[in-house]
Amino acid sequence: MIRLGHILQNTIAGIAFLLILGPTIVVVLVSFSSAETFTFPPPGLSLRWFVEFFQADNMTSAFLFSMRVGATSAVCATVLATLAARFVVRQRGVTSGLLQSLFTAPLVFPAIILGLALLLFYRTINFGGPGGLILAHVLIGMPYAFRLVLASLQSFNQTLEEAAQSLGAGPFRTFFLVTLPIIWPGVLSGGLFAFIVSFGELNVALFLTGPGYNTLPIEIFGYLQFPGRQLIIAAASTLQVAMIIVLALTIERLVGLARIGKS
């Protein structure tokens, strides 16, 4: 009876993983197709769609723009998250709880509403362009960076800071010479995570991008709404998959991905 249950659970797990990963695997396979249009299985292998991707101006500029937005917003988010986490880790009770919910709020808040609110806010104060999008992505990426930095600060031995300060080091020297060298895996992972989130983000970017400053996901979305040369999208997707694999393995090495899933 119990064995039967286990077999059933494992079967469902197999189907679930197939449903989760299968479609993306199909896309990756098809991106190496030599065909003119989408055919599965691909009649032959080639790299022509990757070449086309790098020759398409709108695609490469969207790709580069996404990299820039991701990197800038990730750095800002990590700095803000570190400031916030350093404070929160020393608080107890209500203050700690309140600030934690504030800094992780964008995680659960419907992003589409945030996108609309920021668009209207920017219009009112006459602001926008790439800067507006970057600030929005700082907001979206910060919860991830905050949680990772907070987790590494929580396992950091606070008496080390006290020791440094009692030896006469100021707060800045203490942080850069004692704290940061110990918690950097958490800080770097937080930054990488914020970059990943920004690079794939859609709901806020939908409102805050525009002609000349489209992110790659928005450019892909525009392409997909009209039938046509969709295999270039497969190539773009495969590049994204490759990039995420590299970044994910880096984070796994630094702090362990499974641990992030826990928070």
Next chain:
Amino acid sequence: MPSSSIAADGSPLGDLLRQLRSWSLVALPILFFLIFFAGPLLYLFVVSLLEPSQTELYGTNVTLQNYAKVLGDEFYLRIIQRTLLVGALVTGIALLIAYPVAMAIARMTPRWRIIAMIALMFPLMLSNVVRAYGWIAVLGRQGVVNTVLTQAEIIDAPLALLYSIEAVVLGLMTILLPYMIISIANSLTGLDRSYAEAAQSLGAGPLRTFIHVTWPLSSPGVAAGMQLVFFLTLSAYVTIALLGGPRFSLLVSMVYRSAMAFQWTFSAALAFVLLGVALGVGALIMLVLRPGRVQGRG
């Protein structure tokens, strides 16, 4: 507790200075959140209560007409209804699939559990537009399903699988499924096995043990997973547009379209109706599952 020994003279003034210094560093992130998160949302709410204007972003008179237009119009009520239906289907099916998968993961050795978790985290890092494109590749006219069925001579002409509510539900459900699995698996792995063993040694069968012990103890993870999946379904404009087609609309589509048509006050009201739906269903999930009764003990 922080106690830098330089200022640790215990004097109230030293205490106050230390407090001020530590707050001054956190002021920057707090200020950032107030200006770019809380502020704009509050502003959007105020705008939803103003009358529309042809020339400005919004008029000056306070009114409830934007909300009345949403909640008094059969068309929008049907869209809200369909949004709730899609949300319930996505969340419900995801729960049905995720729970047994989470149980399988909880039984794994730590090493395999980590591998399973990474395999679940990885797709969440990909852009949803890429994952939705995956479903287009599977369900499209020249997609995998149609190719296989045509070659097996089960069908003569490709089926129209995309642009349907089924495609939207399948796509959203599989895209968001990892969140549900991870959330439930975490609460099941943290679960003390001795509870279930105690129930069984007292004569409860596997089913009764599940209903009275395992399920209630996992309810925090279930509630968190359901809320997350439902909230993300509400926002998933791109997935809905790609798999549902241009004529398939949920609340989020109306929010986006009215904003692109510069109907600011109306789209603001729609956004807060969407938020109301999120909060209402979120509260309902908590009410039914009552995760509070085991919080901190799971």
